[in-house]
Amino acid sequence: MALVTAPTKACAVNPLKMSQPIAAAYAFMGLRGAMPLLHGSQGCTSFGLTLFVRHFKEAIPLQTTAMSEVATVLGGYENLEQAILNIYNRTKPKIIGICSTGVTETNGDDVDAYLKLIRSNHPQLAKLPLVYVSTPDFKGSFQDGWEKAVARMVEVLVDRPSANGLWYPSKVNVLPGCHLTPGDIDELRVLLEDFGLCPFFLPDLAGSLDGHIPDEFTSTTIGGIDVDEIASMGRAGWTIAIGAQMQRAAEIMQAKTGVPFRVFERLCGLHPNDEFMTFLSEISGRPIPLKYRRQRSQLADAMLDAHFHIGGRKVAIGAEPDLLFDLSSMLHDMGAQVTVAVTTTQSEVIERIKTKEVLIGDLEDLEGLAKQKRCDMLITHSHGRQAAARLKVPFYRTGFPMFDRLGAGHQMSVGYRGTRNVIFEIANLVIAHREENDRPTPDRWRTTPGLPQSSGYRRSTGAAERPIA
C-alpha cells in the first residue's frame, strides 16, 4: 500500500498535469468524421491543438466557440450555436463532440439546455449527434477528461438493444484508456482477431491518429469508429476495459445493454498478459494461438537479458494514474525499485503502486525527490527533458505529450510483444547512458581522504557510480 500525498504548494512548477477538455477532445478524435469543439476562448483550443500536433505530427481536427469577454458575460449560447452551424456547413461532420472549459463552466453555461434549443431552432441538425461532456479545466486532469468523454459517449451513442435483436458473441467492445497509443490499439486488434473475435474500439485512435495518409482531404477526423458501430455495441458478447479509468464507461455499458465487462488494469508485463490471454481464450473458446506462446517465450527471454540492467535501478516515474500503475508494476516485476512516484489526479489504483509514497504533484516534485533519493532513471512525458538533463540520468519518455521524439503514436507497450519492446528500450537507455557517462576510472573506488573521488565506499545500485550533484 502506497501512501497518497496531496500537494501543499500554491505554485505548480513544471506541471505534469494537463487539463480535462483537451483529453475529452482527444477521445472524440477516435470517432470517424468527428469534430471536437471546445466551448471556451480560442486559446483553450489553440494550446490543445498545438500540443496534439507536436505529439502526433498530424493535422488535428479541433474547433473553438471562440468566446470573447462580452460573450462570456452574456452567456455562450450564440457562440455555441454559430460554432455548430459553421462546423456543420463547412466540414459536414458525422458527430460533434462538445467539451466545456474553465471559462464556460465558471460563467455557468447550461450547455445541455443550449443544445436542445439549438436543435429545435435548426431542424437540419436533427440527425447530427451532438455529444456534450462537462470538463472544467479547474478540476481533475487529462485522464479524467478522457474517462468522462468515453462514459458520455456510451451513455449517448450506444443503443439500448431491442428485445428480439441479434446478439453477437464474437463481437467484443474494447474501451482503451488514454494511456494506450494508436500502436497499442492496432496490436490489440490483431491479438483479438487472432482469437477469432471481432473487436470494436471506443474510441479508436488507431483509425485516425496512426499517421496514415488519407486519399482525400478532410478537416474532420480521418478515421476511427463509426457512430453506427458505436450504436450497435450493445449487442456484443463482452466489453473489455483497459485501465481502471475505463471501469465507469464499462459499467454504464453494462447497465444500459447488459453486456458483461472485465477490466484489465495493466497490459504491460508478463503476468497481466497471461491473464489477458486466458480470458480471450475462455471467451472465444479457442486455444491461445502458437504465435503468442512464441511471443511469451520471447518476452521471458527479454526479461532475462534485461534484468541485469533494469534490476536494482532506482526509478522516478511521473505519469497519469493508470500509466503510472502499469509501468511501475512492470518495472517492479523486473526488479527495479520504484523510488519516486508522482501522479496527477486521484485514482483507486495509485494506492496499490508498489512504492512507499505516491505524490499528486508536478515535475518539480519529481525532479526534487529524484535528486534527493538518488534515482538513476527518470520516466515521464517529454516535459521531463529539462529535469533529466539536470539530473543526468537516463530518461525514458512515455505518455502524452511526447513532442521531442518521433513515433509517439506507435510507441507500444501492450501484449507480450509490447512489453518486450518497452523492456528493451529502457534497458538500452541504461546501457547507452553507462557507456557515455559511467566509464570506470582507476580512482572510482579509491577512499584516500582528501581526494575529490573519496566520497566513501558507496555501493552503487546496479549501475556504476556517478557523481551526484
Place this chain on the structure above:
Amino acid sequence: MSSLAATVQNIFDEPGCAKNGSKSGAERRNGCTRQLQPGSAAGGCAFDGAKVALQPFTDVAHLVHGPIACEGNSWDNRGAASSGSDLWRTAFTTDLSETDIVFGGEKRLCKAIKEIIDKYDPPAIFVYQTCIPAMIGDDINAVCKAASQRFSKPVIPINSPGFVGSKNLGNKLAGEALLDYVIGTREPDYTTPYDINLIGEYNLSGELWQVKPLLDELGVRILCCISGDGKYREAASSHRARAAMLVCSKSMINVARKMEQRYGIPFFEGSFYGIQDSSESLRQLARLLVERGAPTDLLGRTEAVIAREEARAWAAIEPYKPRFEGKKALLVTGGVKSWSVVAALQEAGLELVGTSVKKSTREDKERIKELMGQDAHMIEDMTAREMYKMLKDAKADIMLSGGKSQFVALKAAVPWLDINQERCHAYMGYVGMVKLVEEIDKSLSSPMWEQLRRPGPWEALAKAREQMQSPMAAIACDPALAETARRARKICVCKSVDLGTIEDAIRVHDLRSVAAVREHTNAGGGCCRRRIEDMFVSEPSDMRQAAE
C-alpha cells in the same frame, strides 16, 4: 492606471500602424482584429500572445495565474534560445482549483509569488492574468503591487486574459505592461553612442546570433532585445538606447512608438530576412545612430560589412539558381513580413505562385505586386482544402508556411518547409538566407517524393486481377472452354472456316504460306489472307529455329 478595456482601445488606435492609419474612424473603433468566427477560428488567444512576446526574457519567472489548461497544456513550446538562464523554460502556474474559483485566487497567487522567490530568486516575476481569475475578479495589479513592496522585487502584472482578443492583441498588451512597469525603471551600467534596442525579435532557434556578430563587428551594442535572449535589467534600462529597430512590426509597434515618444529613441521598421532586407536594416541602424551623434565613420564601416556579406551570400546561393529553375513556391504565412521572404526567395530564383497577405497592410500588398508582378496571387485567407487542392494539382513544387498547415502539404506528398516560430532552423541574416535556400533545395531534390507519389502495389495488382477476371483468363485455364472458343471464332468468313481448323492444319502439316493453308483447309485466303498471315507471324522465331 487605466482599465483593461481602455488599454485595449488605446492599442487599437495605433498611429504608428499603417494599416490602422488607412482606416475610417468607425473601422478604427472596431479594433484591428477580425471578429472571431466560432467554429472556424484558428490561432491563439490574447494570453498566448502576451506569453509568446515576453517569455523569451530568459531570467524572469513567468507565473501564469489560471487553471492548469493555460500553462499545463502549453509550456516549453517555444524555440527561442537563451545565452544564459534557463528559468524562462520553467513553468510556473497557480493551477487554480474549484475552491480557488469560489473563494478567489488572490491569496494563492500571493503565496505562489513567495514560493518562487524563496526557491528561485529571479530578478523579476511576470504574472499573467487569464480568463477565469479575470472573470471572478482577482485583482492581479493589486497583488503584484503588494508583492513588489513586500519582497522588494519587481512583480509585474501582465493583464491579457485570453478572451479579450487575439494573439496579436496579446503581443501588444504585453508591450503595454513593459511600458508601464519595466522600461525606464533602471539605469544601465554604462552607455555608448552605439546602443540600440531590437523590438519584437524573439531569437527563435537562436537566429539573432546570426546577425549579432555583424553588429558586434561594427561596435553596435544591443542594449536590449525585446524579448529574444533578453534579461530583465536590460529591458528595465532600455530607455537609454540611441536608436531602435522594430523587427516584427505587427507585434510590438506600440512599444517602439511610445519609446520614441517618451524617451526620444527613433526607430525604423526593418527585417533581417533576406539579403537586401538585412543590408537595408544595417544601413538604417547606422544612419539612425549617426544622426543621434555616433561617429560618421560607422556609415562607411557598415557599407564595407554589407558589401562583404552580400558577396559571400550571393556566391553561396549562386549554385542553387539553376537547380531552382522553373520551381514554384507557395508562401503561406502571417508570421514574417511576406514581402521580405518573397524577395529572398526570388533572389534564389524560385517562382512565387502565391503568397498570403492576411496580416499585410496595403503598402505591403503594393510592394508584393512590385516584386511578384501585377498578377501576383495574393491569398487573403486560404482554407486548408484550397491549399491541398492547389498542391495536389501540382500548382506549386513546395509550400512554405507555419506549422499549422504543414500536414496539408505533407499529406499531399509535396515538399514543405516551416518558416514560422516552431521551426528548427534559423533563417535570419545573410547566413540564414543561405540556410533557407539550402533547406529548400534539400527538400525539393529529395528522392523521397517520387517514391511517395508512386501508387501502392495493390493498384498494379488490381489491374492484374481485372485481367484475370476477363473472359480470356477463364479460357486460358480451361482447355475445354479454349477449344470451344477456338472453334467458334471464324477466320474465313466467306467459306466459314474457324480458327481451330486452320491452327490445327498449320501445326500438323507445318504450313508456311497462305497457299498451303488453302490446300489443306477450305479457307478462301482472299479477304482473310492477313488474318492467316498473322498466324504465321505470331509463331516465335526461336521455336521455328528449334524446329528446323
